[in-house]
Amino acid sequence: MNAREAQPYRNNMAFLVQRNWALLTLNQTGEARQEVDRGLAALRSPDLLLQDAFLKVRQKDYSAARASLVEALNRSPEDLRMLRLMVASYAAQKQPADGVRMVEEYARQHPKSAPVQQFLAGLLIAGGHRAEARAALLAAKTADPKFTQADLALAQLDIAEGHVNEATQTLSKLLAQNPKNLAARLMLAGIEDSRGNRTSAIDGYKKILEAQPANLLALNNLAYDLADDKEHQDEALRYAQKAVELAPDAPAVENTLGWVLYQKGLYNMALPHLEKAAEKEPTARRKCHLSMAYLKMGEQERGEKHLAAAMKLDPGIPEIRAAQQILDEMQGGR
Numbered sequence: 164m165n166a167r168e169a170q171p172y173r174n175n176m177a178f179l180v181q182r183n184w185a186l187l188t189l190n191q192t193g194e195a196r197q198e199v200d201r202g203l204a205a206l207r208s209p210d211l212l213l214q215d216a217f218l219k220v221r222q223k224d225y226s227a228a229r230a231s232l233v234e235a236l237n238r239s240p241e242d243l244r245m246l247r248l249m250v251a252s253y254a255a256q257k258q259p260a261d262g263v264r265m266v267e268e269y270a271r272q273h274p275k276s277a278p279v280q281q282f283l284a285g286l287l288i289a290g291g292h293r294a295e296a297r298a299a300l301l302a303a304k305t306a307d308p309k310f311t312q313a314d315l316a317l318a319q320l321d322i323a324e325g326h327v328n329e330a331t332q333t334l335s336k337l338l339a340q341n342p343k344n345l346a347a348r349l350m351l352a353g354i355e356d357s358r359g360n361r362t363s364a365i366d367g368y369k370k371i372l373e374a375q376p377a378n379l380l381a382l383n384n385l386a387y388d389l390a391d392d393k394e395h396q397d398e399a400l401r402y403a404q405k406a407v408e409l410a411p412d413a414p415a416v417e418n419t420l421g422w423v424l425y426q427k428g429l430y431n432m433a434l435p436h437l438e439k440a441a442e443k444e445p446t447a448r449r450k451c452h453l454s455m456a457y458l459k460m461g462e463q464e465r466g467e468k469h470l471a472a473a474m475k476l477d478p479g480i481p482e483i484r485a486a487q488q489i490l491d492e493m494q495g496g497r
Contacts (some may be wrong), residue, residue, distance in 0.1 A: 180210040209239040225252045241278045277307035361388050382406040383416050390423040397424045414444035432457045445476035451486050458489045
Protein backbone atom coordinates (compact mmCIF):
# COMPACT_ATOMS: atom_id res chain seq x y z
CA MET A 164 0.00 0.00 0.00
CA ASN A 165 1.48 3.38 -1.02
CA ALA A 166 1.30 6.51 1.12
CA ARG A 167 -1.73 7.91 -0.75
CA GLU A 168 -3.69 4.66 -0.32
CA ALA A 169 -2.75 4.45 3.35
CA GLN A 170 -3.85 7.96 4.28
CA PRO A 171 -7.63 7.21 4.52
CA TYR A 172 -6.88 4.38 6.94
CA ARG A 173 -4.74 6.65 9.09
CA ASN A 174 -7.38 9.38 9.13
CA ASN A 175 -10.29 7.08 9.92
CA MET A 176 -8.60 4.51 12.15
CA ALA A 177 -11.15 4.71 14.99
CA PHE A 178 -14.02 4.14 12.57
CA LEU A 179 -12.22 1.26 10.87
CA VAL A 180 -11.45 -0.43 14.18
CA GLN A 181 -15.08 -0.22 15.25
CA ARG A 182 -16.24 -1.52 11.88
CA ASN A 183 -13.87 -4.46 12.18
CA TRP A 184 -15.28 -5.35 15.59
CA ALA A 185 -18.75 -5.25 14.09
CA LEU A 186 -17.65 -7.61 11.32
CA LEU A 187 -16.13 -9.97 13.87
CA THR A 188 -19.32 -9.88 15.96
CA LEU A 189 -21.29 -10.82 12.84
CA ASN A 190 -18.76 -13.62 12.19
CA GLN A 191 -17.80 -12.09 8.83
CA THR A 192 -14.21 -13.12 9.33
CA GLY A 193 -13.21 -13.04 5.68
CA GLU A 194 -14.05 -9.38 5.25
CA ALA A 195 -12.64 -8.58 8.69
CA ARG A 196 -9.36 -10.26 7.71
CA GLN A 197 -9.08 -8.12 4.60
CA GLU A 198 -9.81 -4.89 6.47
CA VAL A 199 -7.39 -5.68 9.30
CA ASP A 200 -4.63 -6.45 6.80
CA ARG A 201 -5.28 -3.19 4.93
CA GLY A 202 -5.28 -1.24 8.16
CA LEU A 203 -2.04 -2.82 9.38
CA ALA A 204 -0.37 -1.97 6.09
CA ALA A 205 -1.08 1.68 6.91
CA LEU A 206 -0.57 1.70 10.67
CA ARG A 207 0.37 -1.06 13.09
CA SER A 208 -1.84 0.26 15.87
CA PRO A 209 -2.51 -1.73 19.07
CA ASP A 210 -6.20 -2.06 18.19
CA LEU A 211 -5.51 -3.52 14.76
CA LEU A 212 -2.85 -5.83 16.15
CA LEU A 213 -5.38 -7.04 18.73
CA GLN A 214 -7.90 -7.75 15.98
CA ASP A 215 -5.21 -9.52 13.98
CA ALA A 216 -4.45 -11.71 17.00
CA PHE A 217 -8.15 -12.35 17.57
CA LEU A 218 -8.54 -13.63 14.02
CA LYS A 219 -5.45 -15.79 14.32
CA VAL A 220 -6.71 -17.33 17.57
CA ARG A 221 -9.92 -18.20 15.74
CA GLN A 222 -7.82 -19.93 13.11
CA LYS A 223 -5.89 -21.71 15.91
CA ASP A 224 -2.67 -20.04 14.76
CA TYR A 225 -1.70 -19.35 18.35
CA SER A 226 2.00 -18.60 17.86
CA ALA A 227 1.27 -15.96 15.23
CA ALA A 228 -1.49 -14.53 17.42
CA ARG A 229 0.91 -14.16 20.34
CA ALA A 230 3.48 -12.48 18.12
CA SER A 231 0.90 -9.83 17.24
CA LEU A 232 -0.04 -9.44 20.90
CA VAL A 233 3.61 -8.99 21.92
CA GLU A 234 3.97 -6.26 19.30
CA ALA A 235 0.78 -4.62 20.55
CA LEU A 236 2.01 -4.74 24.14
CA ASN A 237 5.29 -3.15 23.09
CA ARG A 238 3.23 -0.25 21.75
CA SER A 239 0.72 -0.17 24.64
CA PRO A 240 2.27 -1.93 27.67
CA GLU A 241 -0.71 -1.55 30.04
CA ASP A 242 -3.45 -2.61 27.61
CA LEU A 243 -4.94 -5.53 29.48
CA ARG A 244 -6.96 -6.63 26.44
CA MET A 245 -3.74 -8.00 25.02
CA LEU A 246 -2.94 -9.97 28.16
CA ARG A 247 -6.48 -11.35 28.36
CA LEU A 248 -6.32 -12.65 24.80
CA MET A 249 -2.83 -14.00 25.43
CA VAL A 250 -4.11 -15.99 28.41
CA ALA A 251 -7.14 -17.12 26.41
CA SER A 252 -4.88 -18.39 23.64
CA TYR A 253 -3.05 -20.67 26.10
CA ALA A 254 -6.36 -21.81 27.56
CA ALA A 255 -7.56 -22.70 24.06
CA GLN A 256 -4.55 -25.00 23.80
CA LYS A 257 -5.37 -26.44 27.23
CA GLN A 258 -2.19 -24.89 28.65
CA PRO A 259 -3.58 -22.41 31.19
CA ALA A 260 -0.54 -22.67 33.47
CA ASP A 261 1.66 -21.45 30.61
CA GLY A 262 -0.59 -18.44 30.26
CA VAL A 263 -0.17 -17.58 33.93
CA ARG A 264 3.59 -18.02 33.68
CA MET A 265 3.67 -15.68 30.71
CA VAL A 266 1.81 -13.00 32.69
CA GLU A 267 4.09 -13.54 35.67
CA GLU A 268 7.11 -12.91 33.46
CA TYR A 269 5.46 -9.86 31.93
CA ALA A 270 4.66 -8.51 35.40
CA ARG A 271 8.31 -8.97 36.42
CA GLN A 272 9.29 -6.91 33.40
CA HIS A 273 6.78 -4.19 34.34
CA PRO A 274 7.00 -3.88 38.14
CA LYS A 275 5.81 -0.26 38.08
CA SER A 276 2.56 -1.04 36.25
CA ALA A 277 -0.25 -1.29 38.79
CA PRO A 278 -2.81 -2.57 36.22
CA VAL A 279 -0.48 -5.37 35.12
CA GLN A 280 0.21 -6.42 38.71
CA GLN A 281 -3.53 -6.35 39.40
CA PHE A 282 -4.23 -8.51 36.36
CA LEU A 283 -1.65 -11.05 37.50
CA ALA A 284 -3.22 -11.09 40.97
CA GLY A 285 -6.60 -11.93 39.47
CA LEU A 286 -5.16 -14.94 37.67
CA LEU A 287 -3.39 -16.10 40.81
CA ILE A 288 -6.53 -15.76 42.93
CA ALA A 289 -8.48 -17.79 40.36
CA GLY A 290 -5.83 -20.49 40.63
CA GLY A 291 -5.97 -20.52 44.41
CA HIS A 292 -2.52 -18.95 44.87
CA ARG A 293 -3.51 -16.37 47.46
CA ALA A 294 -0.08 -15.63 48.91
CA GLU A 295 1.37 -14.92 45.46
CA ALA A 296 -1.72 -12.87 44.59
CA ARG A 297 -1.28 -10.78 47.73
CA ALA A 298 2.34 -10.10 46.76
CA ALA A 299 1.21 -8.94 43.31
CA LEU A 300 -1.44 -6.65 44.81
CA LEU A 301 1.09 -5.15 47.20
CA ALA A 302 3.36 -4.58 44.20
CA ALA A 303 0.47 -2.77 42.50
CA LYS A 304 0.09 -0.57 45.58
CA THR A 305 3.83 0.15 45.59
CA ALA A 306 3.64 1.13 41.93
CA ASP A 307 0.61 3.36 42.53
CA PRO A 308 -0.49 4.03 46.13
CA LYS A 309 -3.77 5.49 44.84
CA PHE A 310 -4.69 2.37 42.87
CA THR A 311 -7.92 1.54 44.71
CA GLN A 312 -8.60 -1.63 42.72
CA ALA A 313 -5.69 -3.24 44.55
CA ASP A 314 -7.13 -2.16 47.91
CA LEU A 315 -10.49 -3.72 47.02
CA ALA A 316 -8.84 -6.96 45.92
CA LEU A 317 -6.76 -7.06 49.10
CA ALA A 318 -9.93 -6.61 51.14
CA GLN A 319 -11.55 -9.49 49.24
CA LEU A 320 -8.53 -11.65 49.98
CA ASP A 321 -8.72 -10.75 53.67
CA ILE A 322 -12.41 -11.67 53.76
CA ALA A 323 -11.73 -15.00 52.05
CA GLU A 324 -8.98 -15.76 54.57
CA GLY A 325 -11.08 -14.75 57.58
CA HIS A 326 -9.26 -11.49 58.27
CA VAL A 327 -12.47 -9.48 58.47
CA ASN A 328 -11.12 -6.75 60.73
CA GLU A 329 -8.29 -6.02 58.30
CA ALA A 330 -10.74 -5.92 55.40
CA THR A 331 -12.99 -3.55 57.34
CA GLN A 332 -10.09 -1.21 58.02
CA THR A 333 -9.09 -1.17 54.35
CA LEU A 334 -12.63 -0.50 53.15
CA SER A 335 -13.32 2.14 55.79
CA LYS A 336 -10.16 3.96 54.76
CA LEU A 337 -11.24 3.88 51.12
CA LEU A 338 -14.65 5.32 52.02
CA ALA A 339 -13.07 8.03 54.13
CA GLN A 340 -11.03 9.04 51.10
CA ASN A 341 -13.96 8.73 48.71
CA PRO A 342 -17.51 8.25 50.07
CA LYS A 343 -18.69 7.58 46.49
CA ASN A 344 -16.68 4.36 46.24
CA LEU A 345 -19.68 2.05 45.83
CA ALA A 346 -17.61 -1.11 45.49
CA ALA A 347 -16.03 -0.50 48.91
CA ARG A 348 -19.40 0.36 50.44
CA LEU A 349 -20.97 -2.79 49.04
CA MET A 350 -18.21 -4.99 50.41
CA LEU A 351 -18.42 -3.29 53.79
CA ALA A 352 -22.19 -3.78 53.91
CA GLY A 353 -21.63 -7.45 53.11
CA ILE A 354 -19.22 -7.72 56.04
CA GLU A 355 -21.80 -6.13 58.35
CA ASP A 356 -24.36 -8.65 57.06
CA SER A 357 -22.04 -11.55 57.82
CA ARG A 358 -21.52 -10.22 61.33
CA GLY A 359 -25.26 -9.97 61.92
CA ASN A 360 -25.21 -6.16 62.00
CA ARG A 361 -28.32 -5.82 59.89
CA THR A 362 -28.94 -2.14 60.71
CA SER A 363 -25.49 -1.13 59.46
CA ALA A 364 -25.81 -3.39 56.42
CA ILE A 365 -29.21 -1.97 55.51
CA ASP A 366 -27.87 1.56 55.83
CA GLY A 367 -24.99 0.68 53.51
CA TYR A 368 -27.23 -0.87 50.87
CA LYS A 369 -29.58 2.12 50.92
CA LYS A 370 -26.69 4.53 50.40
CA ILE A 371 -25.59 2.49 47.40
CA LEU A 372 -29.08 2.58 45.92
CA GLU A 373 -29.27 6.34 46.38
CA ALA A 374 -26.33 6.64 43.99
CA GLN A 375 -27.06 3.58 41.86
CA PRO A 376 -30.76 2.58 41.97
CA ALA A 377 -30.24 -0.44 39.72
CA ASN A 378 -27.44 -2.03 41.73
CA LEU A 379 -28.65 -5.63 41.69
CA LEU A 380 -26.64 -6.94 44.62
CA ALA A 381 -27.67 -4.04 46.87
CA LEU A 382 -31.33 -4.45 45.89
CA ASN A 383 -31.28 -8.17 46.54
CA ASN A 384 -29.41 -8.02 49.83
CA LEU A 385 -31.49 -5.13 51.12
CA ALA A 386 -34.73 -6.95 50.31
CA TYR A 387 -33.48 -10.07 52.08
CA ASP A 388 -32.45 -8.15 55.20
CA LEU A 389 -35.72 -6.22 55.40
CA ALA A 390 -37.82 -9.37 54.98
CA ASP A 391 -37.34 -10.33 58.64
CA ASP A 392 -38.92 -7.09 59.87
CA LYS A 393 -42.72 -7.12 59.62
CA GLU A 394 -42.83 -3.33 59.52
CA HIS A 395 -40.62 -3.24 56.42
CA GLN A 396 -41.81 -6.28 54.46
CA ASP A 397 -43.72 -4.20 51.91
CA GLU A 398 -40.55 -2.21 51.33
CA ALA A 399 -38.62 -5.46 51.03
CA LEU A 400 -41.09 -6.70 48.43
CA ARG A 401 -40.57 -3.59 46.28
CA TYR A 402 -36.81 -4.05 46.30
CA ALA A 403 -37.10 -7.77 45.57
CA GLN A 404 -39.50 -7.22 42.68
CA LYS A 405 -37.18 -4.63 41.16
CA ALA A 406 -34.26 -7.06 41.45
CA VAL A 407 -36.24 -9.75 39.62
CA GLU A 408 -37.14 -7.25 36.89
CA LEU A 409 -33.45 -6.58 36.39
CA ALA A 410 -32.36 -10.23 36.53
CA PRO A 411 -35.40 -12.48 35.97
CA ASP A 412 -33.36 -15.67 35.66
CA ALA A 413 -31.01 -15.18 38.61
CA PRO A 414 -31.59 -17.85 41.29
CA ALA A 415 -30.44 -15.53 44.09
CA VAL A 416 -33.06 -12.89 43.35
CA GLU A 417 -35.76 -15.51 42.81
CA ASN A 418 -34.95 -16.94 46.21
CA THR A 419 -35.09 -13.51 47.84
CA LEU A 420 -38.44 -12.67 46.28
CA GLY A 421 -39.79 -16.04 47.39
CA TRP A 422 -38.44 -15.52 50.89
CA VAL A 423 -40.02 -12.07 51.19
CA LEU A 424 -43.37 -13.50 50.11
CA TYR A 425 -42.93 -16.36 52.58
CA GLN A 426 -42.23 -13.94 55.41
CA LYS A 427 -45.43 -12.08 54.49
CA GLY A 428 -47.33 -15.35 54.84
CA LEU A 429 -48.04 -15.62 51.09
CA TYR A 430 -46.87 -19.21 50.78
CA ASN A 431 -48.66 -20.04 47.51
CA MET A 432 -47.08 -17.02 45.85
CA ALA A 433 -43.68 -17.72 47.37
CA LEU A 434 -43.50 -21.33 46.26
CA PRO A 435 -42.85 -20.90 42.49
CA HIS A 436 -39.97 -18.52 43.15
CA LEU A 437 -38.42 -20.74 45.81
CA GLU A 438 -38.79 -23.81 43.58
CA LYS A 439 -37.13 -22.04 40.66
CA ALA A 440 -34.21 -20.86 42.80
CA ALA A 441 -33.63 -24.25 44.42
CA GLU A 442 -33.85 -26.07 41.10
CA LYS A 443 -31.45 -23.79 39.25
CA GLU A 444 -28.88 -23.45 41.99
CA PRO A 445 -29.52 -25.76 44.94
CA THR A 446 -27.96 -24.57 48.18
CA ALA A 447 -28.76 -25.59 51.74
CA ARG A 448 -30.45 -22.26 52.44
CA ARG A 449 -32.61 -22.39 49.33
CA LYS A 450 -33.60 -25.98 50.01
CA CYS A 451 -34.54 -24.95 53.53
CA HIS A 452 -36.67 -22.06 52.32
CA LEU A 453 -38.46 -24.41 49.95
CA SER A 454 -38.94 -26.96 52.71
CA MET A 455 -40.46 -24.35 54.99
CA ALA A 456 -42.88 -23.19 52.31
CA TYR A 457 -44.05 -26.75 51.67
CA LEU A 458 -44.46 -27.40 55.38
CA LYS A 459 -46.47 -24.22 55.86
CA MET A 460 -48.76 -25.38 53.06
CA GLY A 461 -49.24 -28.73 54.78
CA GLU A 462 -47.17 -30.73 52.30
CA GLN A 463 -45.12 -32.58 54.90
CA GLU A 464 -43.58 -35.20 52.61
CA ARG A 465 -42.16 -32.62 50.21
CA GLY A 466 -41.09 -30.46 53.10
CA GLU A 467 -39.18 -33.31 54.73
CA LYS A 468 -37.58 -34.26 51.43
CA HIS A 469 -36.09 -30.80 50.87
CA LEU A 470 -35.12 -30.45 54.51
CA ALA A 471 -33.13 -33.69 54.26
CA ALA A 472 -31.45 -32.39 51.11
CA ALA A 473 -30.54 -29.17 52.90
CA MET A 474 -29.03 -31.07 55.81
CA LYS A 475 -26.83 -33.04 53.42
CA LEU A 476 -25.55 -29.82 51.85
CA ASP A 477 -24.88 -27.93 55.09
CA PRO A 478 -26.29 -29.12 58.42
CA GLY A 479 -25.04 -26.03 60.28
CA ILE A 480 -27.14 -23.23 58.82
CA PRO A 481 -29.74 -21.68 61.19
CA GLU A 482 -32.56 -22.12 58.67
CA ILE A 483 -32.46 -25.87 59.29
CA ARG A 484 -33.45 -25.34 62.90
CA ALA A 485 -36.30 -23.11 61.79
CA ALA A 486 -37.56 -25.73 59.33
CA GLN A 487 -37.29 -28.47 61.96
CA GLN A 488 -39.30 -26.36 64.37
CA ILE A 489 -42.12 -26.02 61.83
CA LEU A 490 -42.01 -29.78 61.24
CA ASP A 491 -42.11 -30.47 64.98
CA GLU A 492 -45.13 -28.20 65.35
CA MET A 493 -46.89 -30.04 62.53
CA GLN A 494 -46.20 -33.44 64.05
CA GLY A 495 -47.12 -32.24 67.54
CA GLY A 496 -50.45 -30.99 66.33
CA ARG A 497 -51.60 -34.39 65.12
